[in-house]
Amino acid sequence: MTNVRERASSLSSAEFRFVCAFVYDTTGIVLNEGKREMLYRRLTRITRERELDGFSAYCDLLKSQPEKERDYFINAITTNLTSFFREQHHFDYMTQHEIPNIISNAGNNKRLRIWSSASSTGEEPYSIAITVNEAMKAVMTQWDVKILATDIDSNVLAQGKQGVYDEKKIEDIPTKFKEKYFRRGSNQNKSNVKVANELQRLITFKQLNLLHQWPMKGPFDIIFCRNVIIYFDKETQLDLFERYYELLKPGGLLMLGHSENLGQYQQYFENVGRTIFRKPL
Numbered sequence: 001m002t003n004v005r006e007r008a009s010s011l012s013s014a015e016f017r018f019v020c021a022f023v024y025d026t027t028g029i030v031l032n033e034g035k036r037e038m039l040y041r042r043l044t045r046i047t048r049e050r051e052l053d054g055f056s057a058y059c060d061l062l063k064s065q066p067e068k069e070r071d072y073f074i075n076a077i078t079t080n081l082t083s084f085f086r087e088q089h090h091f092d093y094m095t096q097h098e099i100p101n102i103i104s105n106a107g108n109n110k111r112l113r114i115w116s117s118a119s120s121t122g123e124e125p126y127s128i129a130i131t132v133n134e135a136m137k138a139v140m141t142q143w144d145v146k147i148l149a150t151d152i153d154s155n156v157l158a159q160g161k162q163g164v165y166d167e168k169k170i171e172d173i174p175t176k177f178k179e180k181y182f183r184r185g186s187n188q189n190k191s192n193v194k195v196a197n198e199l200q201r202l203i204t205f206k207q208l209n210l211l212h213q214w215p216m217k218g219p220f221d222i223i224f225c226r227n228v229i230i231y232f233d234k235e236t237q238l239d240l241f242e243r244y245y246e247l248l249k250p251g252g253l254l255m256l257g258h259s260e261n262l263g264q265y266q267q268y269f270e271n272v273g274r275t276i277f278r279k280p281l
């Protein structure tokens with residue numbers, strides 16, 4: 001029996017280069033030799049689903065019908081790993097510092113805007129919504145709160161919009177949140193939970209490729225850009241940081257993922273916590 005590494009070499013250099021270039025040009029995601037096995041596994045699934053008999057036939061399809069095939073291909077290639085309250089310290093910072101400060105400095109401008117810019121299947125924006133709803137409990141009805149959740153992948157967005165999760169996904173969240181914000185399904189859905197309407201009302205899910213123009217004007221109080229720039233090269237990262245900076249309010253926060261940093265763009269932000277960066281006032 002051959003192992004994945006050996007079989008992955010059946011993806012020719014030309015096919016590998018073509019697919020990597022297609023992914024980079026479309027999404028900004030950099031794939032290198034280290035990703036060959038991952039790419040092999042995903043391409044194997046794709047060719048099976050497309051009922052094609054090899055990678056070269058799939059490359060031909062991408063070449064001949066790039067527009068038609070793009071969404072399906074990108075959905076199959078992206079890595080969507082996420083979880084509720086992933087990197088809990090960001091939500092703690094919002095609860096303990098940011099939201100109380102925003103409330104006390106608001107005056108008549110009772111407007112809160114948050115952007116989850118690589119929202120995947122929705123766990124991140126729903127965790128933001130729970131955090132906001134809890135921290136603003138006493139004043140929520142007087143506030144105009146909106147959370148924008150975007151991703152390039154149309155499948156994960158559809159899942160996020162639906163707000164239905166396997167109950168295992170909420171295993172680790174506090175019981176009081178489970179009871180307050182999730183409804184258990186019945187019959188064949190009894191191992192699923194559905195997010196409460198009061199959270200769903202706060203969130204708009206939209207498809208957006210971070211490499212393209214951004215239609216929103218902002219300004220945002222907080223932007224989550226977590227565990228996505230890690231897939232991009234330095235040039236793309238810098239370009240994105242500049243655009244996030246422009247869309248943030250003075251004093252607004254940019255949250256990055258655990259292994260991400262602002263590199264040379266750090267000089268424009270103040271580092272106020274672990275992977276938490278503030279645009280100066």
Ligand SMILES: C[S@@+](CC[C@H](N)C(=O)[O-])C[C@H]1O[C@@H](n2cnc3c(N)ncnc32)[C@H](O)[C@@H]1O
Nearest residue numbers: 027078081082118120152153209210226227228
């Ligand atoms: C690993 S998930 C991170 C999810 C969440 N932010 C978290 O930290 O748990 C990365 C997400 O980035 C999305 N993504 C990758 N390239 C993108 C692009 N060019 N524009 C928008 N989203 C992109 C993927 O579809 C995927 O859902």
